[in-house]
Amino acid sequence: NDHNILVLIIGSGEAEKDISDAIQRLKIQSQVILRPFVDYPELVKHICLADVSVNTFVPSLVTDCALPGRVLQSLACGIPVVSTPLKGLISYTGDSKSVVYAPLGAEFVHAVNDLLQNKPEREKLSVAGKELIASKGNWQDFTTEFVELCQSVMARK
Known part of the structure; x- marks a missing residue:
């Protein structure tokens, strides 16, 4: 529960609903960004945001x-x-x-x-x-x- 951590999840898949439900249940909506599919030319920009x-x-x-x-x-x-x-x-x-x-x-x-x-x-x-x-x-x-x-x-x- 470190509020300095932000999680970026890119794309969707079979676990999308389970992930969304877990985010709600854990009340961490302010620490998680769910991003739909990103085209490859844009993907590098998103990857490079990560630590x-x-x-x-x-x-x-x-x-x-x-x-x-x-x-x-x-x-x-x-x-x-x-x-x-x-x-x-x-x-x-x-x-x-x-x-x-x-x-x-x-x-x-x-x-x-x-x-x-x-x-x-x-x-x-x-x-x-x-x-x-x-x-x-x-x-x-x-x-x-x-x-x-x-x-x-x-x-x-």
């Missing part, structure tokens, strides 16, 4: 294989991320120490609060996240690889 980004996917067969775009977008913007431990995301980040992993519940809340109160750690994670994303390549690299792949396939015909 910490959270990913609360419940680990499952489907989500363990996912690589959540919002996590990658946050890392690319230099926003520290707290996420549930998803196998695909852990595999992607490797030992880069660019994401804080915690299971949902008290440990997750504690991880977010700790990060909000620790600016040097947020700055360290910001650098690590940007470096991780940069190390994975860029659109020019991906385009070149795709063209080479297409040329290789066409040469076999």
Whole structure:
């Protein structure tokens, strides 16, 4: 119940009603902004408002294989991320120490609060996240690889 914390939730989904109900029940309407879907050109502006980004996917067969775009977008913007431990995301980040992993519940809340109160750690994670994303390549690299792949396939015909 720290009144200095403001939560921005972007987009809608299957949990929207549950989230709205919880906000009402907890009487935290003044601390939560629910924003409908934001077009990609505007999304970066919203992401960059954050001190910490959270990913609360419940680990499952489907989500363990996912690589959540919002996590990658946050890392690319230099926003520290707290996420549930998803196998695909852990595999992607490797030992880069660019994401804080915690299971949902008290440990997750504690991880977010700790990060909000620790600016040097947020700055360290910001650098690590940007470096991780940069190390994975860029659109020019991906385009070149795709063209080479297409040329290789066409040469076999």
